[in-house]
Amino acid sequence: MEGWKKYSFKEIASLSKGKYNPKKEKLDLPCIELEHLESETGRLLGYTSSLLQRSTKNRFKPGDILYGKLRPYLRKYYFPNFEGVCSSEIWVLKNEKQKVYNKYLYYVIQTNRFNQNANKSSGTKMPRADWDFVSETVFPIPPFNEQYKIALILSTWDKAIELKEKLIEQKKEQKKGLMQKLLTGEVRLPGFKEEWKIVRLGEIGKTYNGLSGKSAGDFGKGKPYI
Template identity: 45%
Template sequence: MAREFDRSGGRSVTEEVNIEHAENPSAYPPSIQAGIPKLGETPRGWTRYPLGDLLLKVERPARLTDNQTYQLVTAKRNRGGIVAREVLRGDQIKTKTQFYVEAGDFLISNRQISHGACGLVPPQLHRAIVSNEYTAFHAKEKLEPTFLNALMHSVYFQQTCFHSSIGVHVEKLVFRLEDWLKWAFDVPPLEEQRRIVAVLETWDRAIDQTERLIASKRKRFEGLLAQYAMKFHNERTEFGALVELISERVQPGVCDVPNESTELENIEPETGRIIGSSRVSAESALRSRFKAKDTLFGKLRPYLRKVAQPSFDGICSTEIWVLRSNPKVLNPDLLFFLVQTQEFQATATKQSGSKMPRADWDLVSTTPVPCPRAMDQQIRAAALLDSALQSIHPELKRLDAHRAQKRGLMQKLLTGEWRLDGRFEPAALTSRAVLPGDAA
């Protein structure tokens, strides 16, 4: 029942959409596009403007009242958009220089814009507040706000953000707003902007529908897991009596080990998928060795629920527990699900007060977990849970494909390489499917 995982990145690309990835130097995280921003010839019918001719900076100072509550927002990295933070009283907000934002503002985090922290303020966050570490803009009449929200995903846009920042460390860059506003951008007429947005929104709807289906199937899996825990509640055994914590350490470059390692970021939360791998060198830190069908559990920030059961031998970060079942008392496939039960998760995620909490093995090993004593019952339970989990994986691949196709479309449409005619008017797209090959 070993689960096969995609180690190439988990992305599929259709023949119709060819994704052209810009290479990121290894010194930078994936959120950064460090290449030199270059514009080719302006597409026919488009106009080249300095960014400052397209955006208008807006400021709405907020006078905080101690006993009044305020909604705070933040800009997520990797172009994750504008999302809510906490709601605080005025006397709880340390930075007193705050500004209101309104729905439709294009908001950037001056500290994190090089990492893609920007986006349109959604209607539900109208009149929220941000500190002076953010800048809000209105799109001028030449630019549709929704087109700007798509444009921020282009490689060129990301590169201009990075090259408008200075500093010696990628996490401490200082953004120079005036320099950024001088960069030139090629922009299509408003009607073509609307067509581009309408096409991309069809992919957004497909992505949203697939995410909803994944969430529904995930709830079914969690329900079955809860039923399993209730059924065998009276057959609980201390976790440490069922498994062994493997602590075989290896030094990359010294021992006979692969030059790739599974790190925390390679384990996709809640899905059990291992996405890609990380390169290691002789100078790298110690790693742990694991075997196929061991269970990997991310002990650093365990609330992230990073759990995997690899189908291959390898090495991993020491921030990951390598757990191996005692074959006399525990089926290895069931172990993968035991660490996802409420009993185990509740103990593993107990906070230690640290900003980077780690699960405590001494505490976890004494936690009673539901485990039938009969091996045939363990096998049947694992098979049922695995079937529910495996039903999610085709949808995850479909979601990967939709996202990859949208990225490819954006690079084609936002550079003018693919052009859209009247067939792609927003009203026309509501009555028919859109195919990438339709673009002219």
């Protein structure tokens, strides 16, 4: 590929050394924990306050990249546009080498190559990505103008996916509301005016609490079992 060069990950990114000590600092900053990062989407689900913390946290700035090193198979990452602190189980990756465009680096950590090596980690019950191993991973990197265009295309897709998923959630809520109205008689379909009957659940079917003490005869022949 013309113009592309190969770099190890440590040549295009570095781990931030910035720390936040709640015992010495009293800044009210957003604090991101692993549970605040949605798997595989790059979305922030929420955050807490740095004033509520008791342990040392990593600091990040706008344009840094966050990657969850604990249980890396969950693929938790985020591209913040604000300053804050985060769990020590989250890597804060900085683009100090200036060999890549920030947003392009954000997509590099989402590749299969990066995640495969991040998952060759230490520990079994609480696996963590090993920086010494991951940092040696080699990536082909295009020229800056191509990086920018690639990142722009992928960002556009991310926005389109997020919008589509929001629309789906809205439709789900609309369906729930319609279901409640239709199944309670609050809204009637055109052409139906007959009065509804009120019956007990036991009058229209049988319920079983587990299979203990039951035989095939209790369920009838040829009836599906769920």
